[in-house]
Amino acid sequence: MTNTTTAAALDTVPRLLARNAKTYAEKAAYREKEYGIWQSWTWGQTFEEIQSLALGLLTLGVKPGDHIAIVGRNRPYFYWAMVAAQSVGAVPVPLYRDAVAEEMAYVLDHCSARFVVAEDQEQVDKMIDVMDDLETLEGIIFLDPSGMRKYDKSALSSYRELQQIGRDRKSELQGELDKRLAAQGSDTTCVMLYTSGTTGRPKGVVLSNRNIIETAKNSCEFDSLVADDSVLAYLPMAWVGDFIFSIGQAYWSGFCVGCPESQETMQKDLNEVGPTYFFAPPRYFEGLLTSVQIRMEDAGPFKRWLFKIFMDHAKVVGPKLLDVKPVGLMDRLKYNLGAILITGPLKNTLGLSRVRVGYTAGEAIGPELFDFYRSLGINLKQLYGQTEASVFITQQKDGEVRADTVGTPSPGVELRIADNGEVFYRSAGAFDHYYKNPKSTKETKDKEGWVATGDAGFIESDSGHLRIIDRAKDVGKLKDGSMFAPKFVENKLKFYANILETVVFGNGKDTCVAFINIDLTAVGNWAERNNIAYSSYQELAGHPEVYSMIQSNVQAVNASVAQDEMLSGCQITRFLILHKELDADDGELTRTQKVRRNIIAEKYDDLLGALYDGSDSIFTKTEVTYEDGRKGAITATLEIRDAQTYDRKKVAA
Amino acid sequence: MNAVDTYITADGRTIGAPLMEMKNITLRFGGVTAIQDISFDIREGEVRAIIGPNGAGKSSMLNVINGFYHPQEGEVWFRGKKRLAMKPHQIAKQGIARTFQNIALFKGMSTLDNIMTGRLTHMKSGLFSQMAWWGGAQTEEVANRAIVEKVIDFLEIQAIRKTPVGRLPYGFQKRVELGRALAAEPKLLLLDEPMAGMNVEEKEDMSRFILDVNDEFGTTIALIEHDMGVVMDIADRVVVMDYGKKIGDGTPDEVRNNQDVIDAYLGVAHD
Numbered sequence: 001m002t003n004t005t006t007a008a009a010l011d012t013v014p015r016l017l018a019r020n021a022k023t024y025a026e027k028a029a030y031r032e033k034e035y036g037i038w039q040s041w042t043w044g045q046t047f048e049e050i051q052s053l054a055l056g057l058l059t060l061g062v063k064p065g066d067h068i069a070i071v072g073r074n075r076p077y078f079y080w081a082m083v084a085a086q087s088v089g090a091v092p093v094p095l096y097r098d099a100v101a102e103e104m105a106y107v108l109d110h111c112s113a114r115f116v117v118a119e120d121q122e123q124v125d126k127m128i129d130v131m132d133d134l135e136t137l138e139g140i141i142f143l144d145p146s147g148m149r150k151y152d153k154s155a156l157s158s159y160r161e162l163q164q165i166g167r168d169r170k171s172e173l174q175g176e177l178d179k180r181l182a183a184q185g186s187d188t189t190c191v192m193l194y195t196s197g198t199t200g201r202p203k204g205v206v207l208s209n210r211n212i213i214e215t216a217k218n219s220c221e222f223d224s225l226v227a228d229d230s231v232l233a234y235l236p237m238a239w240v241g242d243f244i245f246s247i248g249q250a251y252w253s254g255f256c257v258g259c260p261e262s263q264e265t266m267q268k269d270l271n272e273v274g275p276t277y278f279f280a281p282p283r284y285f286e287g288l289l290t291s292v293q294i295r296m297e298d299a300g301p302f303k304r305w306l307f308k309i310f311m312d313h314a315k316v317v318g319p320k321l322l323d324v325k326p327v328g329l330m331d332r333l334k335y336n337l338g339a340i341l342i343t344g345p346l347k348n349t350l351g352l353s354r355v356r357v358g359y360t361a362g363e364a365i366g367p368e369l370f371d372f373y374r375s376l377g378i379n380l381k382q383l384y385g386q387t388e389a390s391v392f393i394t395q396q397k398d399g400e401v402r403a404d405t406v407g408t409p410s411p412g413v414e415l416r417i418a419d420n421g422e423v424f425y426r427s428a429g430a431f432d433h434y435y436k437n438p439k440s441t442k443e444t445k446d447k448e449g450w451v452a453t454g455d456a457g458f459i460e461s462d463s464g465h466l467r468i469i470d471r472a473k474d475v476g477k478l479k480d481g482s483m484f485a486p487k488f489v490e491n492k493l494k495f496y497a498n499i500l501e502t503v504v505f506g507n508g509k510d511t512c513v514a515f516i517n518i519d520l521t522a523v524g525n526w527a528e529r530n531n532i533a534y535s536s537y538q539e540l541a542g543h544p545e546v547y548s549m550i551q552s553n554v555q556a557v558n559a560s561v562a563q564d565e566m567l568s569g570c571q572i573t574r575f576l577i578l579h580k581e582l583d584a585d586d587g588e589l590t591r592t593q594k595v596r597r598n599i600i601a602e603k604y605d606d607l608l609g610a611l612y613d614g615s616d617s618i619f620t621k622t623e624v625t626y627e628d629g630r631k632g633a634i635t636a637t638l639e640i641r642d643a644q645t646y647d648r649k650k651v652a653a
Numbered sequence: 654m655n656a657v658d659t660y661i662t663a664d665g666r667t668i669g670a671p672l673m674e675m676k677n678i679t680l681r682f683g684g685v686t687a688i689q690d691i692s693f694d695i696r697e698g699e700v701r702a703i704i705g706p707n708g709a710g711k712s713s714m715l716n717v718i719n720g721f722y723h724p725q726e727g728e729v730w731f732r733g734k735k736r737l738a739m740k741p742h743q744i745a746k747q748g749i750a751r752t753f754q755n756i757a758l759f760k761g762m763s764t765l766d767n768i769m770t771g772r773l774t775h776m777k778s779g780l781f782s783q784m785a786w787w788g789g790a791q792t793e794e795v796a797n798r799a800i801v802e803k804v805i806d807f808l809e810i811q812a813i814r815k816t817p818v819g820r821l822p823y824g825f826q827k828r829v830e831l832g833r834a835l836a837a838e839p840k841l842l843l844l845d846e847p848m849a850g851m852n853v854e855e856k857e858d859m860s861r862f863i864l865d866v867n868d869e870f871g872t873t874i875a876l877i878e879h880d881m882g883v884v885m886d887i888a889d890r891v892v893v894m895d896y897g898k899k900i901g902d903g904t905p906d907e908v909r910n911n912q913d914v915i916d917a918y919l920g921v922a923h924d
Contacts, residue, residue, distance in 0.1 A: 034806070035799065035802035036802045036811070036814060037802075146807070146869060147861070147864075147868060149869070150664060150665060261812075262809065262812060264811070264812035265811050265812045268812075
């Protein structure tokens with residue numbers, strides 16, 4: 001493998017790093033805001049940092065094939081740790097940093113991790129808690145020493161000290177490191193990522209260097225991402241998207257990865273970095289729009305008037321301009337004036353001024369929400385992907401962007417729809433196998449390389465775009481035999497700013513019912529303006545006026561669902577507003593904020609029963625888990641409301 | 654007590670010689686005796702708590718320690734020297750910083766500027782140099798800003814760096830106040846009811862910061878606090894006051910089992 005052509009030599013992430021250290025030696029590779037100042041590292045410095053850490057890992061006795069878990073927020077140091085692990089032949093396994101100790105213990109045990117690179121005291125404490133039960137875990141490498149002065153250091157080593165040891169012993173260990181680097185190829189495992197697991201235990205998805213690098217190459221070409229682009233890394237490191245964007249694509253094209261100062265400062269940091277390439281889940285865009293709306297409601301009448309005039313115009317003209325469709329001169333002038341007065345400054349405040357390519361994925365995005373950002377002139381597109389595919393399955397080309405589809409197959413991806421409507425794909429990015437789980441691997445990936453997505457969808461015959469209906473296993477039938485697709489209804493509900501999350505039930509029943517979570521920011525602001533006092537989420541959620549408002553939303557959704565031929569049976573007959581927000585700490589959501597339907601149905605069995613037995617209210621007691629893992633219970637009496645449903649003819653008339 | 658003896662705390666830290674000694678302090682306001690013949694010491698590196706019911710004289714004691722009140726009788730020894738009557742800013746220069754029971758921040762200024770004021774005692778450049786923003790003043794500002802940023806990082810308040818303090822919630826204001834005291838890089842940090850009015854979560858955060866300050870910078874801490882749970886958890890030694898007199902002194906366990914204390918404060922008053 002050592003003396004092949006240059007193209008073939010770029011087949012592992014460490015080799016891409018070596019190339020970047022030469023080609024882009026003086027160009028910024030990482031930026032991080034710390035102590036109020038943006039610190040930056042060039043590719044040359046990055047190479048040195050990663051190499052020192054890799055040498056340090058050698059002194060700890062890391063062997064090829066070992067698993068090294070990484071748990072921290074998006075900081076350059078942890079991206080370096082991943083590449084350093086790869087350099088010595090080990091497999092990096094990033095974890096969700098907000099996971100509780102037991103969740104981490106499961107993953108650490110499953111992958112037999114020997115070492116963990118942990119951010120700070122909080123993470124180290126979790127590791128120490130579970131270390132005794134984990135036979136294979138030998139050591140913890142920590143970055144921030146605060147608060148750990150008194151800790152027993154026998155199993156702990158400092159990240160920076162380890163790098164120093166690596167530097168000091170470079171001459172002696174460099175040979176071994178070079179040997180290990182040379183032994184790697186495109187089939188070597190690049191990373192192992194645990195799926196969030198909407199059902200059951202998380203599965204470890206093994207992705208090879210070929211998966212990652214082919215995907216990075218194709219997707220960089222697709223959107224012509226180059227070394228001058230930049231991203232802000234703020235989504236969990238354990239999520240495949242972050243790995244592709246902040247390592248795969250960044251190393252392939254040599255662009256700069258910015259890291260926020262802290263989770264809370266992300267919005268400000270985004271504004272300061274002004275990335276050209278940006279990814280966010282619909283939830284993020286929704287939250288942003290809600291905050292814009294709230295601030296506009298609080299603004300003076302003149303500003304509101306200006307906002308309305310220019311936003312209304314931008315909504316008509318903006319998307320056309322993005323799609324390079326003909327627009328009249330006057331309309332252009334007015335749009336540009338709006339860009340100076342309203343949309344430009346707004347885009348800047350949102351930190352999206354320079355965004356050239358923006359993506360959203362993970363959930364359906366509301367058409368109004370989508371159009372809002374496109375009308376500002378932000379090239380927001382949708383993609384469809386999953387961990388097993390190294391993200392990309394389908395994506396939208398520039399000029400072919402729509403709210404209701406997820407685009408055409410990404411370069412190098414073949415798509416097939418099975419008879420039952422399930423979407424299958426085959427691609428260079430398709431994962432190798434699930435770690436220690438041949439059964440699941442076999443169920444998901446067949447001998448010819450086709451991978452089942454678990455999603456039901458269809459390809460539009462005229463445009464070739466893929467449309468996703470729902471998770472295949474969630475699609476069911478109502479008692480009368482009509483189709484039941486909960487997500488379809490949930491997404492329509494969630495397009496209302498007042499509704500944060502909702503779960504619709506109805507499989508095998510006569511009618512559909514829903515649990516609803518209100519959006520505390522949006523409804524809270526509404527309550528303030530209407531002089532409704534409340535002291536907690538629970539109190540606001542139970543307020544009769546809030547119920548009435550949500551009821552009107554539900555009925556509006558029913559009216560819209562009624563128009564769909566296949567799914568008109570999915571109208572919601574009864575609903576309740578939950579007394580607590582669904583939370584990943586309680587196992588109700590995955591760490592990527594997706595609802596775990598079955599677990600919720602089991603946990604709130606009593607509520608579900610009440611929705612179907614016709615009662616007006618129900619008393620319930622729910623166990624909650626606090627952030628630090630302690631448990632408590634909350635009790636509430638919940639009101640249940642009926643919602644009006646429609647039949648198709650009435651609406652059409 | 655004057656001998657240079659050390660002791661080791663329950664969690665294994667070695668506590669050094671007395672940093673500050675109060676010898677037979679008596680403080681009167683006209684006819685009212687606020688503090689009556691109290692002696693105790695605060696040792697290098699320890700977390701020392703002063704507790705007592707309302708009106709016991711705790712805040713007066715703190716004001717004696719930081720030189721705001723001058724006791725009519727008794728001596729204050731600091732770093733092995735007897736302290737003469739001084740102005741508060743002179744005391745601050747000696748390395749004593751404090752926070753207040755009722756937050757005393759500049760409400761219209763940002764978090765950053767408020768914490769920066771904590772650096773004042775360390776600034777040497779003259780008025781004109783500062784106005785001209787030239788030479789020494791510039792380098793000095795940069796150096797001080799670096800220290801302030803370390804404090805901001807330490808207290809995890811990056812997100813409110815530029816926010817006017819008046820707009821912050823109470824818990825954050827308390828944290829900013831602690832930040833300002835820390836920015837002075839004190840030898841001895843006095844905290845007057847740092848947890849007052851906080852919810853459980855905020856108290857836990859604050860406790861962690863206090864312990865981390867002690868651990869990280871080796872700062873000696875003297876605090877007044879009402880919340881018994883907090884005091885017993887974080888203090889190494891506790892002085893108990895009642896009606897201006899000292900009725901107990903020792904480790905949290907000793908104090909908890911002291912009959913006088915139980916009668917005067919923990920038991921009778923609260924059950």
